[in-house]
Amino acid sequence: MALDQIGETSDDALLVLYANGDPDAASELTARLVPRLLPFCNRMLRDLAEAEDIVQEAMLRLWKMAPDWVPGAAKPSTWVFRVASNLCTDRLRKRRGIGLDEIAEPVDEAPSAEERLLQAERLSALDHALDQLPERQRQAVVLRHIEGFSNPDIADVLEISVEAVESLTARGKRALASHLAGRKEELGL
Amino acid sequence: MSGSEKSSDDFDLDALFDEARQASPVASSDLMQRISKDAALVQTKEEAVVAPTTSWLKRGFAALGGWPALGGLATAAVTGVYIGFMQPELVNFDANGVELSDFDEAEFFPGDALFFEEG
Structure with missing residues (x-):
C-alpha cells in the first residue's frame, strides 16, 4: 500500500x-x-x-x-x-x-530553573498521589485524564461497564484531590 | 477525550493532568526498532505457515482421508482378526442370518411322518 x-x-x-x-x-x-x-x-x-x-x-x-x-x-x-x-x-x-x-x-533530566524544579515536584507529587489509589482506579484515571481515552474505550480496556468507569474516575479524581490538598501551596497548585 | 470537568476541590487537577501529559516520555528509536523487528519476524513466520511444504508421505496420508480414515481402517482390521480367530462352531448362522442354537430338536409327534406318507 x-x-x-x-x-x-x-x-x-x-x-x-x-x-x-x-x-x-x-x-x-x-x-x-x-x-x-x-x-x-x-x-x-x-x-x-x-x-x-x-x-x-x-x-x-x-x-x-x-x-x-x-x-x-x-x-x-x-x-x-x-x-x-x-x-x-x-x-x-x-x-x-x-x-x-x-x-x-522519576529522573529529572536537567532541572535548571526554579519553575522546572517546581514542575518536577508537582509531577512527582501527582505520581505519588496516583500510587495511593487502588490499581483499577489509577488505571482509569490515567487513561481518562492523562491519555485522553473516552469512557467506552476505557471500559473496553478494563473490561468493565461504562458506569463502572465513570464511578472509578470520579472517585479516583476526588481521592487525588484529597491527597494533593495538603501540598497545594508548596506545589503552586 | 480528556475531560474538561473541574475538580470539586479548590484547585484545578486538569492543569496538572495536562502538565503530566506534556511531560510523558517519548518512545526511543531503540524501542521502535525492537518492535519493528518483532513485527517483521512474526510476519515472516506467519507467511511460512500459510504456504507449508509437506512431504509426499503426508500428502498421500491426507489424500486417503487422514486420521479419521485411519480410525475406520483400524476398526476393520481388528474386526477381521477377531473373526479370523473365532472357532467356526461359535459362528453358527443359517442361510437367512438366523443364529442356530445348539440343541436337539424335540419331536412332539413321533409318528407325524405317517401323515405325509401316501397310501
Missing part, C-alpha cells in the same frame, strides 16, 4: 494488512500506538525500562494475534492497552512487598 494512503487507513485495516503481509502496516501501527502506550505503562510502573519491556511484549502479542483479528470486533488500540494493562498488573503484583520508598523516583 502507498505510504500516503496508509496514513488514512484505520488501525483495524492496518492490522489486517499486516496479517496479509504488508510491510508498511506494522511501522504505521507502531508509530500510532507506541507513543500512547509507553507513557501509560511508565505511569503505571514508574520505571521506563520496565515500561518499554511491557510495550514491546504487548505489541508482540498484537502481531501474533493479527491473523485471527476479526475486523470491527474491537479496536486494536484498546486491545493492546488491555494487554499492557494486564502485564503492568502482573509486574506490580510481583513487586508487592517492596515499599514505596524503594520504587525509583
Whole structure:
C-alpha cells in the first residue's frame, strides 16, 4: 500500500494488512500506538525500562494475534492497552512487598530553573498521589485524564461497564484531590 | 477525550493532568526498532505457515482421508482378526442370518411322518 494512503487507513485495516503481509502496516501501527502506550505503562510502573519491556511484549502479542483479528470486533488500540494493562498488573503484583520508598523516583533530566524544579515536584507529587489509589482506579484515571481515552474505550480496556468507569474516575479524581490538598501551596497548585 | 470537568476541590487537577501529559516520555528509536523487528519476524513466520511444504508421505496420508480414515481402517482390521480367530462352531448362522442354537430338536409327534406318507 502507498505510504500516503496508509496514513488514512484505520488501525483495524492496518492490522489486517499486516496479517496479509504488508510491510508498511506494522511501522504505521507502531508509530500510532507506541507513543500512547509507553507513557501509560511508565505511569503505571514508574520505571521506563520496565515500561518499554511491557510495550514491546504487548505489541508482540498484537502481531501474533493479527491473523485471527476479526475486523470491527474491537479496536486494536484498546486491545493492546488491555494487554499492557494486564502485564503492568502482573509486574506490580510481583513487586508487592517492596515499599514505596524503594520504587525509583522519576529522573529529572536537567532541572535548571526554579519553575522546572517546581514542575518536577508537582509531577512527582501527582505520581505519588496516583500510587495511593487502588490499581483499577489509577488505571482509569490515567487513561481518562492523562491519555485522553473516552469512557467506552476505557471500559473496553478494563473490561468493565461504562458506569463502572465513570464511578472509578470520579472517585479516583476526588481521592487525588484529597491527597494533593495538603501540598497545594508548596506545589503552586 | 480528556475531560474538561473541574475538580470539586479548590484547585484545578486538569492543569496538572495536562502538565503530566506534556511531560510523558517519548518512545526511543531503540524501542521502535525492537518492535519493528518483532513485527517483521512474526510476519515472516506467519507467511511460512500459510504456504507449508509437506512431504509426499503426508500428502498421500491426507489424500486417503487422514486420521479419521485411519480410525475406520483400524476398526476393520481388528474386526477381521477377531473373526479370523473365532472357532467356526461359535459362528453358527443359517442361510437367512438366523443364529442356530445348539440343541436337539424335540419331536412332539413321533409318528407325524405317517401323515405325509401316501397310501
